[in-house]
Amino acid sequence: MDEAPKALQRFLAPFMEQLTQKNLGNAVELMNEDERNEFDRLLGLATEPVRSFAPYTF
Incomplete structure (x- = not known):
């Protein structure tokens, strides 16, 4: 994902x-x-939203 752009x-x-x-x-x-x-695949990877940290997911 980091290399997608x-x-x-x-x-x-x-x-x-x-x-x-x-x-x-x-x-x-x-x-x-x-x-x-x-x-489309590369564009999807490059624009995938950042997932916020959810502190209570454990």
């Missing part, structure tokens, strides 16, 4: 290089189904 950036780099208008929507349009699934 960097992994997402590395994953998106080749798509962004192909674009003149560099935005996420345009990059997604270039992806095939497998690439979109990987993108």
Whole structure:
């Protein structure tokens, strides 16, 4: 999870290089189904909410 933002950036780099208008929507349009699934997985890991500490969970 800690590496997810960097992994997402590395994953998106080749798509962004192909674009003149560099935005996420345009990059997604270039992806095939497998690439979109990987993108969704990485995005989910990168944006997963922080779990707060619950002191009475024991």
